[in-house]
Amino acid sequence: MMFGLAALAIVVAAIMVLYRGIKGPRVYDRLLAINSMGTKTVILIALIGYMYERPHFLDIALVYALINFIGTIAFLKYRETGRLD
Amino acid sequence: MVDIIEIIYLFILIVCSVAAVRMKDLLSSTVVLGAYSLVMAIIWMDLNAVDVAFTEASVGAGITTVLIIAALSRTTRGEYVPGIEERYKTRKARRLKNGALFIVTLCTFGVLVYGTMDMPNFGDPDAPARHHVADRYIEKSHEEVYVENFVTAILASYRGYDTLGETSVIFTAGVALMMLLRRSKS
Numbered sequence: 001m002m003f004g005l006a007a008l009a010i011v012v013a014a015i016m017v018l019y020r021g022i023k024g025p026r027v028y029d030r031l032l033a034i035n036s037m038g039t040k041t042v043i044l045i046a047l048i049g050y051m052y053e054r055p056h057f058l059d060i061a062l063v064y065a066l067i068n069f070i071g072t073i074a075f076l077k078y079r080e081t082g083r084l085d
Numbered sequence: 086m087v088d089i090i091e092i093i094y095l096f097i098l099i100v101c102s103v104a105a106v107r108m109k110d111l112l113s114s115t116v117v118l119g120a121y122s123l124v125m126a127i128i129w130m131d132l133n134a135v136d137v138a139f140t141e142a143s144v145g146a147g148i149t150t151v152l153i154i155a156a157l158s159r160t161t162r163g164e165y166v167p168g169i170e171e172r173y174k175t176r177k178a179r180r181l182k183n184g185a186l187f188i189v190t191l192c193t194f195g196v197l198v199y200g201t202m203d204m205p206n207f208g209d210p211d212a213p214a215r216h217h218v219a220d221r222y223i224e225k226s227h228e229e230v231y232v233e234n235f236v237t238a239i240l241a242s243y244r245g246y247d248t249l250g251e252t253s254v255i256f257t258a259g260v261a262l263m264m265l266l267r268r269s270k271s
Contacts, residue, residue, distance in 0.1 A: 001086075004086030004087075007086065007087075007090055008086070008089070011090055011094070018097060018100065018101070018120065021117060021120055022117065027110065027116065030116045031116055033120075034116050034117070034119050034123075037123055037124075041126065044090075044127055045130055048130055051086070051087060052087075057130075064126075067143050067146065070146075070147040070151060071116075071119050071146060071150035071151065071154075074150060074155075075112075075154060078154045078157070078158050083159075084154060
């Protein structure tokens, strides 16, 4: 129950972040929103793991945190130099 | 509680995809598509498909974003937007076209829904797909190929040639991409 309420709070936070991600006037707002959406995904995966009583989902959540920044790095490199290679 | 979260996330999925399609700035659209992939990964996770969720997050949110940004850096960032006069002239034609497309999409949706009516219930253990060859894999795979894990036995032995073909396709694609994208000396 506790984990369920926490997950629901995370979902509400994700909706608020998504509003900024879609509405955001500049592309940087969107990027920041998507980045924090990735963080919420990590937390939500950990919570779902505890809700299903499979705590080894925690490892998967850690790997998600590692994947999360690839898109951001590519985006920032594109904005800085105008190309990726 | 998980069901409520899943329903909310499916709704967010629709919002993300519609927003990604409607945006004029292709870079923003790419960023929103990354969010779409993360949401989709959560839904796979809820369905207990951990490996699919992993693939969705790494390919959808990671590599696809990088590839689309690479494509944008070689082409242009904005979508073609017609001028005011042109827009006014073609408004009626566009409305007609959108109406026709809406009807076609609605018909396809109806046909697909009709097609799912004969299918067994979601997660039904007696569904034919779960008894076609799965029983044999579960009962006999250990004595036939001496591998502890069914999934490994299926992928590496029963469907070995299939896996070999897939791997060679991916390897060829990787080599071709490296040859196309390498930086020229000039």
